[in-house]
Amino acid sequence: MDFFAGALIRWRWLVIVAWGIVAVVSAIRAPRTPALLDVRGGSLRETEAMRAERLVRERFERPVSDFAAVTVEGPGTFADSTGAPRAVLRALTQALDSLPFTTTVVSLATLQDSAFMVGDPRTTFIIAGIDKAGARNLADHIPVMRATIRDVLGRVPDGAAYRALVTGRTALDVDVRGVSVEDTRQSERDVFPLTFAILLLAFGALVASVLPLVVGFLAVTVSIALVGVLARVTPMNVFVLQMATMIGLGVGIDYSLLVVTRFREEMNRGLGRLEAATATVRTAGSAVLTSGLTVVVGFGALLFTPLIETRSVGIGGLVVVAAAVLLSVTLLPAMLAVLGRNIDRPKWLAKRLAWYHAPAIWEQWARTLSRHPLRALAIGTTIIGVLTAPVFLIKVGLPARNWWPNQVEAGKALELMEQNGVSNYMLPIRIVVELPDGRTPAEATVLRGLRNLSDSLRTDPRVREVRSLVDLTPRRSLLELTSFYGDLDSARATAGAFIDGYLSRDDGTTVLDVILRDTVSLTTSMQFARDVRTRLEAPPRQLRGATFLVGGFTASAVDFQDDLLRRFPLIVALVLGATAVMLAIAFRSVLIPLKAIALNALSVSATFGLVVLVFQHGVGGRLVGLDGPTSAIFVVVPVLVFAIVFGLSMDYEVFLLSRIKEAFDRTGNNRLATMEGVSATASVITSAALIMILVFGAFAFGRVLLVQFLGFGLAVAVFLDATVIRMVLVPAFMQIAGRWNWWPGVRAPRD
Numbered sequence: 063m064d065f066f067a068g069a070l071i072r073w074r075w076l077v078i079v080a081w082g083i084v085a086v087v088s089a090i091r092a093p094r095t096p097a098l099l100d101v102r103g104g105s106l107r108e109t110e111a112m113r114a115e116r117l118v119r120e121r122f123e124r125p126v127s128d129f130a131a132v133t134v135e136g137p138g139t140f141a142d143s144t145g146a147p148r149a150v151l152r153a154l155t156q157a158l159d160s161l162p163f164t165t166t167v168v169s170l171a172t173l174q175d176s177a178f179m180v181g182d183p184r185t186t187f188i189i190a191g192i193d194k195a196g197a198r199n200l201a202d203h204i205p206v207m208r209a210t211i212r213d214v215l216g217r218v219p220d221g222a223a224y225r226a227l228v229t230g231r232t233a234l235d236v237d238v239r240g241v242s243v244e245d246t247r248q249s250e251r252d253v254f255p256l257t258f259a260i261l262l263l264a265f266g267a268l269v270a271s272v273l274p275l276v277v278g279f280l281a282v283t284v285s286i287a288l289v290g291v292l293a294r295v296t297p298m299n300v301f302v303l304q305m306a307t308m309i310g311l312g313v314g315i316d317y318s319l320l321v322v323t324r325f326r327e328e329m330n331r332g333l334g335r336l337e338a339a340t341a342t343v344r345t346a347g348s349a350v351l352t353s354g355l356t357v358v359v360g361f362g363a364l365l366f367t368p369l370i371e372t373r374s375v376g377i378g379g380l381v382v383v384a385a386a387v388l389l390s391v392t393l394l395p396a397m398l399a400v401l402g403r404n405i406d407r408p409k410w411l412a413k414r415l416a417w418y419h420a421p422a423i424w425e426q427w428a429r430t431l432s433r434h435p436l437r438a439l440a441i442g443t444t445i446i447g448v449l450t451a452p453v454f455l456i457k458v459g460l461p462a463r464n465w466w467p468n469q470v471e472a473g474k475a476l477e478l479m480e481q482n483g484v485s486n487y488m489l490p491i492r493i494v495v496e497l498p499d500g501r502t503p504a505e506a507t508v509l510r511g512l513r514n515l516s517d518s519l520r521t522d523p524r525v526r527e528v529r530s531l532v533d534l535t536p537r538r539s540l541l542e543l544t545s546f547y548g549d550l551d552s553a554r555a556t557a558g559a560f561i562d563g564y565l566s567r568d569d570g571t572t573v574l575d576v577i578l579r580d581t582v583s584l585t586t587s588m589q590f591a592r593d594v595r596t597r598l599e600a601p602p603r604q605l606r607g608a609t610f611l612v613g614g615f616t617a618s619a620v621d622f623q624d625d626l627l628r629r630f631p632l633i634v635a636l637v638l639g640a641t642a643v644m645l646a647i648a649f650r651s652v653l654i655p656l657k658a659i660a661l662n663a664l665s666v667s668a669t670f671g672l673v674v675l676v677f678q679h680g681v682g683g684r685l686v687g688l689d690g691p692t693s694a695i696f697v698v699v700p701v702l703v704f705a706i707v708f709g710l711s712m713d714y715e716v717f718l719l720s721r722i723k724e725a726f727d728r729t730g731n732n733r734l735a736t737m738e739g740v741s742a743t744a745s746v747i748t749s750a751a752l753i754m755i756l757v758f759g760a761f762a763f764g765r766v767l768l769v770q771f772l773g774f775g776l777a778v779a780v781f782l783d784a785t786v787i788r789m790v791l792v793p794a795f796m797q798i799a800g801r802w803n804w805w806p807g808v809r810a811p812r813d
Contacts (some may be wrong), residue, residue: 063343063344063347063348064344066343066347067339067340067341067343067344067347067395068340070343070391070392070395070396071336071339071340071343071395071396071399074339074395074396074397074399074400075396075400077392077393077396078393078396078397078400081280081389081392081393084284085280085283085284087287088280088283088284088286088287088288089283089287091287091290091291092283092286092287092290094290095286095287095289095290095293095303096239096243096300096303098290098293098294098298099239099289099293099298099299099300099302099303100293100297100298100299100300100370106368106369106370106373107368107625109618109621109622109625110595110611110612110613110617110621111611111612111613111614111617111618111620111621112613112618112621113611113613114492114494114611114612114613114614114617115613117494117496117571117611118492118494118571118573118613121566121567121568121570121571122562122563122565122566122567122571128191128192128230128231128232129189129190129191129192129230129231129487129488129490130189130190130191130192130203130204130207130228130229130230130232130233131187131188131189131190131228131229131230131475131479131487131488132154132158132187132188132190132207132211132226132227132228132229132475133185133186133187133226133227133229133475133478133479134150134151134154134185134186134187134188134224134225134226135184135185135224135225135226135478136150136184136185136223136224137184137220137223137224138184139183139184140170140178140179140183140184140185140186141179141183146219146220147184147224148170148171149218150214150215150218150221150224151169151170151171151186151188152171153214153217153218154169154188154211154214154215154226155167155168155169155171155172155188157210157211157213157214158188158190158207158210158211159190161203161206161207161210163192163203163206164190164191164192165190165191165192165562165563166189166190166191166562166563167188167189167190167191168188168189169186169187169188169189170186182481182482185478185482187479187484187487189487190207191563192207192232201232201235201236201239203232204228204232204233204236205236207228207233208228208471211226211228227471227472227474227475227478228471228472228475229471229472229473229474229475229476229479229488230472230488231488231489231615233471233472233475234466234472234473234476236472237467237470237471237472237473238300238466238467238470238766239300240470241467241469241470241764241765241766242300242301242303242304242766242769243300243303245304245761245764245765245766245769246303246304246307249304249307249757249760249761249764250279250282250307250311252760253311253756253757253760254275256756257275257278257311257315257753257756257757258271258272258275260749260752260753260756261274261275261315261319261749261753263749264319264323264745264746264749265322265323265326265405266406267405267406267407267408268407268408269401269404269405269406269407270322270326270405270406273318273322273394273397273398273405274314274315274318274319274322275315277314277315277317277318277386277389277390277393277394278310278311278312278314278315278318278386279311279314280314280385280389280393281310281311281313281314281382281385281386281389282306282307282310282311282314282382284385284389285306285310285378285381285382285385286303286306286307288381288385289302289303289306289377289378289381292377292381296377297370297374298370298374298377298378299370299371299374299375301371301374301375301768301769302374302375302377302378304761304764304766304769305375305378305379305772306378306379306381306382308757308758308761308772308773308776309378309379309382309383309706310382310385310386311757312710312753312754312757312758312776312780313354313357313382313383313386313710313713314385314386314389314390315750315753315754315757316713316750316753316754317350317353317354317386317387317390318389318390318394319746319749319750319753320346320349320350320390320717320746320750321342321346321347321350321390321391321394321395321398322394322398322405323346323746324341324342324345324346325338325339325342325346325395325398325405326405326406328341328342329402329403334402335398335399335400335401335402335403336399338398338402339395339396339398339399342395342398343391343395345720345724347390347391347395348720349716349717349720350387350390350391351387351391352644352648352716352720353712353713353716353717354383354384354386354387355644356641356644356645356709356712356713356715356716357379357383357709357710357712357713358379358380358383358384358709359636359637359640359641359644359708359709360379360637360704360705360706360707360708360709361375361376361377361378361379361380361383361705361706361709362376362380362636362640363376363632363633363636363637363640363705364376364379364633364701364702364705365377366629366632366633366636367625367626367629367633367701368622368625368626368629369622369625369626369698371698372626372698372701372702375702375706376705379706427740427741427744427789428736428737428738428740428741428793429737431737431740431790431793431794431797432733432736432737432793432797435793435794435795435797435798436794436798438790438791438793438794439790439791439794439795439798441790442786442787442790442791442794443664443791445786446664446665446667446668446782446786446787446791449668449671449672449782450664450667450668450670450671451671452671452672452674452675452679453667453670453671453674455674455678455679456670456674456678456695456700457585457678457693457694457695458623458627458694458695458696458697458700459584459585459588459619459623459694459695459696459697460583460584460585460587460588460616460619460694460696461584461585461677461692461693461694461695461696461767462583462584462585462586462691462692462693462694463583463689463690463691463692463693465584465692465767467765467766467767469765470765476488480580483580484580485580486526486577486578486579486580486582486587487577489584489587489614489615489616490529490575490576490577490578490614491575491576491578491587491590491591491594491612491614491616491617492573492574492575492576492612492613492614492617493515493573493574493575493576493594493598493610493611493612493613494571494572494573494610494611494612494613495512495571495572495573495574495605495608495609495610496570496571496608496609496610496611497570497571497572497605497607497608498607498608499570501570502569502570503531503547503565503569503572504544504547504548504550504569506540506544507604508604508605509531509532509540509543509544509547510540510602510604511601511602511603511604511605512530512531512532512572512574512605513532513540513543514602514604515574515601515602515605516528516530516532516533516574518597518602519574519576519594522590522593523579524578524579524582524586524587524590525576525577525578525579526577526578526579526580527576527577528574528575528576528577529564529574529575529577530564530572530573530574530575531543531547531561531564531565531572534546550565550569576590576594578590583693584616584619585693585694587616588616588619588620588623590616591612591614591616591617591620592620594612595612598610598612622697623697626697626698626701627697630700630701633701633704633705634704637704637705637708637709638659641655641658641659641662641708641712642655642656642658642659643655645658645712648716649719649723649804650804650806651803651804651805651806652805652806653799653802653803653805654719654803654804657792657795657799657803658712658715658719661715661787661791661792661795662707662708662711662712662715662787664787664791665707665711665779665782665783665787666703666704666707666708666711666779668778668782669703669707669775669778669779669782670700670703670775672774672775672778673695673699673703673771673774673775673778674695676774677691677692677695677770677771677774678691678692678693678694678695679691680692686762686763686770686774687763687765687770688770692767695771696767696768696771698768699768699771699772699775702772703771703772703775703776703779706772706776707775707776707779710754710776710779710780710783711779711783711787713750714747714750714751714783714784714787714788715788715792717743717746717747717750718739718740718743718747718788718792718793719739719792721738721739721742721743722735722736722738722739722740722796723735723739723804724739725738725739725742726804732796732797732799732800732801732803732804733797733800736793736796736797737793739793740789740793744789747784747788747789748784750784751780751781751783751784751785754776754777754780755777755780755781758772758773758774758776758777758780759773759774759777760773761773762774762777
């Protein structure tokens with residue numbers, strides 16, 4: 063570090079110019095990144111649901127691999143087949159059917175199906191199967207569908223009186239991407255003035271307050287530009303945008319706060335600007351590097367997960383933390399070496415805010431802890447224990463409500479379908495049946511087996527309807543079905559659109575779509591998907607030898623959840639092991655890493671407890687915009703919260719322990735060193751924590767539930783970590799352990 067610090071300060075202008083070039087290039091490239099990110103995630107390992115989707119896409123001539131729905135509201139009833147509303151519906155249906163990427167388009171205009179007329183007769187919907195058709199992804203088709211609908215309503219008589227909204231899984235994904243970008247920008251605008259106010263309070267100087275903001279926003283810009291580059295070679299989920307912004311602003315400003323504070327301390331000791339900058343790199347720079355390494359451990363562990371969403375966060379986290387660390391230990395010290403005492407301008411402001419840095423309060427707090435460490439330890443652990451209690455009630459799964467934002471077009475349309483009791487048509491449980499070679503669904507035996515399977519599924523109270531070859535029309539006998547499918551060419555001429563959606567071109571694969579009742583939530587539908595897979599382990603005897611695959615949105619969620627939970631113990635072991643090794647090397651101690659892991663685990667468990675209490679059970683959920691309990695916690699949340707919180711928690715651990723170790727090396731007295739470390743870092747940790755809480759908390763009020771989960775969880779974790787953990791439990795433990803804190807690296811005298 064001595065060599066690095068000397069070289070850095072010597073070549074400070076070159077460093078500033080180099081970062082200036084990087085900043086300009088990043089500012090140009092970063093706005094292009096959102097268009098390169100995938101809307102929908104997935105798994106890098108092919109799951110059962112993914113195999114089912116692939117099989118349908120490959121085997122079916124007009125595959126319905128993804129559904130879109132268009133809700134249509136008009137001034138009159140759609141029940142009248144000769145009325146104007148029905149004419150508008152026909153025009154919309156025909157226009158959608160003419161698009162090159164639509165496979166099967168059905169509505170009340172093509173099928174006299176009562177499902178299209180549930181609820182308000184002035185409302186109906188169109189179901190359109192969509193396929194990639196050469197596009198980069200399905201999301202490219204949604205703007206085309208919406209433009210087509212606007213064009214039709216612009217041409218038909220009284221078209222302005224009708225409202226047609228596109229929804230479905232892909233449309234929701236597209237709108238979530240748009241909302242994510244908008245919420246990220248809005249959060250940045252909201253956070254900026256409040257963060258600046260805290261920095262102004264912390265530094266008492268305008269110039270010093272601006273520097274961390276420069277580093278934080280530059281870290282975000284550089285990392286988003288790099289994510290865009292990486293997105294060209296590996297799948298990256300759009301969710302990484304908000305994570306990069308949250309983490310980049312948080313750690314970038316955090317590290318800068320530590321560096322600038324240390325620089326001012328060195329200047330106040332009488333060092334010149336170049337010497338102070340060099341000393342800052344050696345001390346605070348080392349702490350930032352150690353802290354950054356502990357943070358990236360959590361993100362690095364996410365690379366071992368199979369989901370694109372979690373891997374994207376892992377890659378994005380590694381990039382943004384690396385950018386924040388590099389900026390904090392290179393650009394920032396170089397700028398400090400140039401500015402020197404100018405960072406304290408204007409002088410009058412520093413005098414008015416000097417009370418914030420007065421060490422008397424924190425020194426008194428440190429002395430109190432040193433006198434009663436056991437009492438402090440007992441109180442702190444009791445608080446954490448109470449907050450942790452709800453975690454034992456956690457239910458992992460898809461949230462029952464609030465999952466899709468209802469402020470966007472797709473969300474509004476889905477809400478309308480829910481009001482009319484037909485929203486689950488968008489998310490059917492899809493059973494793909496691949497028959498043995500030589501057998502076709504036209505055989506009486508196979509039709510009987512499909513009928514038995516369909517009937518058994520209908521007996522489940524969670525099922526509203528089953529759509530399959532044997533359910534083309536209600537109450538059709540097996541004899542009639544055998545006769546109808548005996549001549550498949552004739553059958554396709556009669557009901558081609560329907561048959562093409564449920565029978566493969568080689569006649570060897572068929573599909574059953576199970577539509578659940580609207581009273582069945584996403585949480586419950588995951589259990590239904592599991593139950594169907596269990597039931598198919600013993601299929602009807604007429605279908606023995608066939609291969610069954612259960613797919614669809616909720617079945618995919620089951621696969622992803624099971625995959626992620628299987629990898630979770632590995633992630634925990636990697637994070638704990640790597641963190642322990644790094645802290646042991648950094649502080650030459652056995653007890654320090656064990657204590658750090660134990661206390662960080664308490665912080666994470668208390669965070670989980672509050673997330674379960676607020677989101678799953680809805681206690682205080684309205685404060686973050688929820689309209690009720692989610693009933694379950696999405697599986698990605700515990701994994702990401704653990705990986706990110708464990709790393710971020712080490713920030714303050716390293717900051718505090720570095721100062722304690724520095725004082726201990728100088729005095730050899732553990733008690734005095736702990737008191738000095740607490741009083742010296744308390745105001746920095748408090749300011750840094752306030753900024754992190756603001757940054758993360760801003761995202762807790764977003765419109766995407768997953769981001770709300772994480773924003774709230776990270777804000778709570780930082781609050782607990784900076785108060786109960788770092789200001790109570792850590793110093794209390796350090797006082798109790800005494801000289802054993804530093805064994806075997808230092809054989810210190812007894813205090």
